[in-house]
Amino acid sequence: MHHEHHLKSSDTIRDIVIGMSDGLTVPFALAAGLSGASAHSGIVVTAGIAEIVAGSIAMGLGGFLAGKTESDHYASELQREYEEVERVPEQEKMEVKEVFANFGLSEKLQNEVADEMAKDKDKWVDFMMKYELGLEKPEENRARQSAITIGISYIVGGIIPLSPYFFVDDSQRALYYSCAITMVCLFVFGYFKSKVTGQPPFSGALKVLIIGALAAAAAFGMAKLINGK
Amino acid sequence: MHHEHHLKSSDTIRDIVIGMSDGLTVPFALAAGLSGASAHSGIVVTAGIAEIVAGSIAMGLGGFLAGKTESDHYASELQREYEEVERVPEQEKMEVKEVFANFGLSEKLQNEVADEMAKDKDKWVDFMMKYELGLEKPEENRARQSAITIGISYIVGGIIPLSPYFFVDDSQRALYYSCAITMVCLFVFGYFKSKVTGQPPFSGALKVLIIGALAAAAAFGMAKLINGK
Numbered sequence: 001m002h003h004e005h006h007l008k009s010s011d012t013i014r015d016i017v018i019g020m021s022d023g024l025t026v027p028f029a030l031a032a033g034l035s036g037a038s039a040h041s042g043i044v045v046t047a048g049i050a051e052i053v054a055g056s057i058a059m060g061l062g063g064f065l066a067g068k069t070e071s072d073h074y075a076s077e078l079q080r081e082y083e084e085v086e087r088v089p090e091q092e093k094m095e096v097k098e099v100f101a102n103f104g105l106s107e108k109l110q111n112e113v114a115d116e117m118a119k120d121k122d123k124w125v126d127f128m129m130k131y132e133l134g135l136e137k138p139e140e141n142r143a144r145q146s147a148i149t150i151g152i153s154y155i156v157g158g159i160i161p162l163s164p165y166f167f168v169d170d171s172q173r174a175l176y177y178s179c180a181i182t183m184v185c186l187f188v189f190g191y192f193k194s195k196v197t198g199q200p201p202f203s204g205a206l207k208v209l210i211i212g213a214l215a216a217a218a219a220f221g222m223a224k225l226i227n228g229k
Numbered sequence: 230m231h232h233e234h235h236l237k238s239s240d241t242i243r244d245i246v247i248g249m250s251d252g253l254t255v256p257f258a259l260a261a262g263l264s265g266a267s268a269h270s271g272i273v274v275t276a277g278i279a280e281i282v283a284g285s286i287a288m289g290l291g292g293f294l295a296g297k298t299e300s301d302h303y304a305s306e307l308q309r310e311y312e313e314v315e316r317v318p319e320q321e322k323m324e325v326k327e328v329f330a331n332f333g334l335s336e337k338l339q340n341e342v343a344d345e346m347a348k349d350k351d352k353w354v355d356f357m358m359k360y361e362l363g364l365e366k367p368e369e370n371r372a373r374q375s376a377i378t379i380g381i382s383y384i385v386g387g388i389i390p391l392s393p394y395f396f397v398d399d400s401q402r403a404l405y406y407s408c409a410i411t412m413v414c415l416f417v418f419g420y421f422k423s424k425v426t427g428q429p430p431f432s433g434a435l436k437v438l439i440i441g442a443l444a445a446a447a448a449f450g451m452a453k454l455i456n457g458k
Binding site: 021022025026028029030032033034036037039043045046047049050051053054055057058059061062065069072073100102103104105106109112113116117119120123124126127131134136197198199207211212214215216218219220222223226227 | 250251254255257258259261262263265266268272274275276278279280282283284286287288290291294298301302329331332333334335338341342345346348349352353355356360363365426427428436440441443444445447448449451452455456
């Protein structure tokens with residue numbers, strides 16, 4: 001079967017990518033901004049850690065609730081479809097036919113397909129869920145696992161740009177190290193991210209790097225502006 | 230057609246929700262954290278604005294690139310499917326049959342469907358894209374619009390918890406106002422978010438409120454801990 005070759009990035013990788021791209025970018029830019037405002041490294045560390053804590057919780061819990069909402073939504077639509085194939089089977093058959101009419105199947109074939117599908121209610125409902133409503137059955141425990149993966153990835157990503165500020169008191173100097181380390185990490189991260197998602201890795205790495213640099217430069221400039229320096 | 234009644238939240242609303250839920254939460258928690266570390270309101274404002282700038286760019290550009298990647302991916306898979314229906318039509322027919330076999334259609338009907346579909350290559354490819362690969366054709370200009378909507382929503386959301394720090398010099402006191410205002414906004418936002426996504430609005434509002442409060446409390450506690458107060 002050739003469709004094994006089509007790319008399929010796993011949900012976990014997607015979660016790592018979500019968490020780490022924001023984790024590498026936002027704390028980096030925040031630290032750059034505060035350095036631009038000539039804050040002491042101590043303040044940068046405090047603000048950075050507060051940001052990482054807040055961001056990882058917000059993103060992790062956000063991911064958790066999104067997953068919960070998705071599975072609740074699936075369950076309620078599933079129940080509704082089961083009710084409908086009982087209550088208005090002819091209308092539901094019409095909807096099956098509609099799906100196939102869109103692919104230019106003949107009226108005759110549409111009818112045959114709809115009749116045959118109606119024989120097995122589970123498969124019928126399954127079809128309506130997937131092809132009429134476009135809903136896939138969410139994985140068990142997906143929400144919790146997703147929350148943890150996103151949260152941890154955010155923390156790991158965020159610690160990297162912040163680390164120089166732990167060791168270098170002068171925030172301006174720490175910023176140079178932070179830029180150097182983070183740029184390298186953004187590039188490497190972008191490279192692997194593009195690899196696993198089947199994109200051209202070099203240009204993908206550049207894109208990720210540019211977002212990070214732009215966000216940091218904008219935060220730096222804005223903070224300088226506010227502080228009138 | 231009853232399926233008009235199935236909920237369908239538009240992409241724009243989804244983007245506003247994405248941008249605003251993080252915008253309301255992360256800058257709020259960051260400001261709370263810095264207040265916990267007894268930073269002056271001036272520092273909180275600088276850090277907060279740096280965060281909002283960084284966050285809106287990171288999320289906005291992130292949304293833009295995600296959209297671009299999606300449409301590039303769609304285009305390349307589309308081309309591949311067109312090549313495959315030319316090069317290995319029998320295999321592609323097998324795949325059409327497989328989809329229908331999963332719904333318990335008879336061998337005979339599977340063959341008829343596959344043969345009829347093969348008559349119109351555009352519809353055939355369209356079918357493979359949607360039902361074999363699960364890819365929907367992305368909207369034109371979706372990426373750019375999504376980026377702008379997410380970015381602006383993040384800024385609007387982020388300004389709210391920060392606003393008291395503009396006017397109140399004592400960051401501890403500003404924090405009280407910020408909590409009051411932001412809690413109300415999180416609740417109202419959660420309420421409408423749940424309404425438009427078809428969730429029970431009251432419990433949805435509570436969930437959003439709890440995430441925000443947890444993130445802020447954690448950031449506050451962590452910042453206090455670092456500063457040993």
